Amino acid sequence: MSSLTILGAFLSLAVLTLFPAVMVISTRNILHAGFWLLPTLIGVAGLYAMLDAHFFVVAQVLIYIGAILVLILFALMLTRDVMNPRAPQHNRLVTAAVPTCASMAALSALLLARHPWPTGQPEAAAGAHDQTVALGRALIGTYALPFEAASVLLLAALVGAIVLAKAPQTEPPSAERIDCTGGEK
Amino acid sequence: MTVGLSHYLILSAALFGLGALAAITRRNAVAVLMGVELMLNAANLNFLAFWRYLTPQGMEAQVFVIIGFTVAAAEAALGLAVVLNLYRDFGTLNVDEASGLKG
Numbered sequence: 001m002s003s004l005t006i007l008g009a010f011l012s013l014a015v016l017t018l019f020p021a022v023m024v025i026s027t028r029n030i031l032h033a034g035f036w037l038l039p040t041l042i043g044v045a046g047l048y049a050m051l052d053a054h055f056f057v058v059a060q061v062l063i064y065i066g067a068i069l070v071l072i073l074f075a076l077m078l079t080r081d082v083m084n085p086r087a088p089q090h091n092r093l094v095t096a097a098v099p100t101c102a103s104m105a106a107l108s109a110l111l112l113a114r115h116p117w118p119t120g121q122p123e124a125a126a127g128a129h130d131q132t133v134a135l136g137r138a139l140i141g142t143y144a145l146p147f148e149a150a151s152v153l154l155l156a157a158l159v160g161a162i163v164l165a166k167a168p169q170t171e172p173p174s175a176e177r178i179d180c181t182g183g184e185k
Numbered sequence: 186m187t188v189g190l191s192h193y194l195i196l197s198a199a200l201f202g203l204g205a206l207a208a209i210t211r212r213n214a215v216a217v218l219m220g221v222e223l224m225l226n227a228a229n230l231n232f233l234a235f236w237r238y239l240t241p242q243g244m245e246a247q248v249f250v251i252i253g254f255t256v257a258a259a260e261a262a263l264g265l266a267v268v269l270n271l272y273r274d275f276g277t278l279n280v281d282e283a284s285g286l287k288g
Contacts, residue, residue: 003187010188014196021203021223030213037219044200044226047193051237056229056250063254068222068261075265076215079272091281094210101209105202112194119189122241138244139251146248150255157259164266168273 010050017043028089034073041065054128055135193234201227212279214271218264225257 020039027033045060125131139147200223207220229250236246268278275283 006188010192017196018199018203021200021207024216024219024223025203025207025211030216033216033219037222040200040223041226044230047196047230048233050188051193051233053233053237053247053250056233056247059251059254063258064222064226068257071261071265072215072219072222075268078269079215079278089212089216090210091212097206097209101202101206104205105198108201109195109198112198113191115191117190117238122238125237125241135244135247138248143244143248146252150252154255154259157263161262161266164263165269 006050010047013043013046013050016040017047028086030089031073031076034069034076037069037072038065041069052125052131055132190234190238193230193238197227197230197234200224200230212281214268214278214280214283215265217280218261218268221260221264222257225253225260229253 017040020036020043023036024033024040027036041060041064044064045057048056048060126134204220204223204225204227207223208217209220211217211220232246232250232253236243240246271283272278277283
């Protein structure tokens with residue numbers, strides 16, 4: 001591929017990533033904001049593909065789009081009736097936050113662009129198969145401990161989510177009964 | 186002009202800024218979660234860009250991204266459980282209305 005093709009692909013993926021992100025922030029309907037997240041996540045998956053991170057393209061689609069986005073949309077639809085689209089969707093920090101975030105992003109972009117990174121294209125990455133095999137070996141070899149820590153984190157989060165989301169139980173009637181019998185005796 | 190490391194870094198800086206803006210200014214708790222997801226995506230993009238251009242033989246960046254995915258999934262699950270509780274207790278999802286304490 002010529003470098004112009006690659007640049008064009010990068011720029012279109014950048015637009016595909018950033019424009020929906022702006023819409024996520026600015027749209028009034030919260031359900032539309034959830035759906036605008038979809039092209040952003042697809043754009044990031046495309047950027048992973050441009051970076052030759054084959055495994056993470058699939059992981060991004062499976063985990064972010066297939067799990068996290070569906071979870072977010074699920075919660076939005078469960079709670080949709082409280083969101084009045086005519087009510088203000090942004091708090092009063094918005095006048096201060098827009099210049100702050102814009103200047104933060106611009107400043108870090110400026111600093112990162114001026115840093116003398118090694119130029120030139122890196123050598124070709126390994127194929128999808130070899131890369132995934134190497135990653136799997138690393139996860140059960142050198143990096144087994146971080147991998148297990150991530151698993152424990154996920155398990156703890158899932159158990160915590162179940163405990164939090166469980167409907168609050170009414171007072172168990174058994175305690176009262178025990179009290180009554182105790183009083184009679 | 187070829188696409189270099191700085192292109193990816195600038196893009197992810199912009200994505201991080203947009204995510205931070207969403208997390209700070211949106212009133213809906215789920216939209217705040219969406220902003221956090223955008224920021225996590227920007228961080229993962231940075232990891233993979235550095236991996237590709239600086240250490241293509243190393244495995245550290247990919248392991249970090251896997252942990253980043255795990256953290257994002259855990260954050261989404263826990264955050265939505267909190268959101269459901271918020272809805273049940275306050276009847277609203279606006280984070281500036283759901284204040285149990287004075288002030």
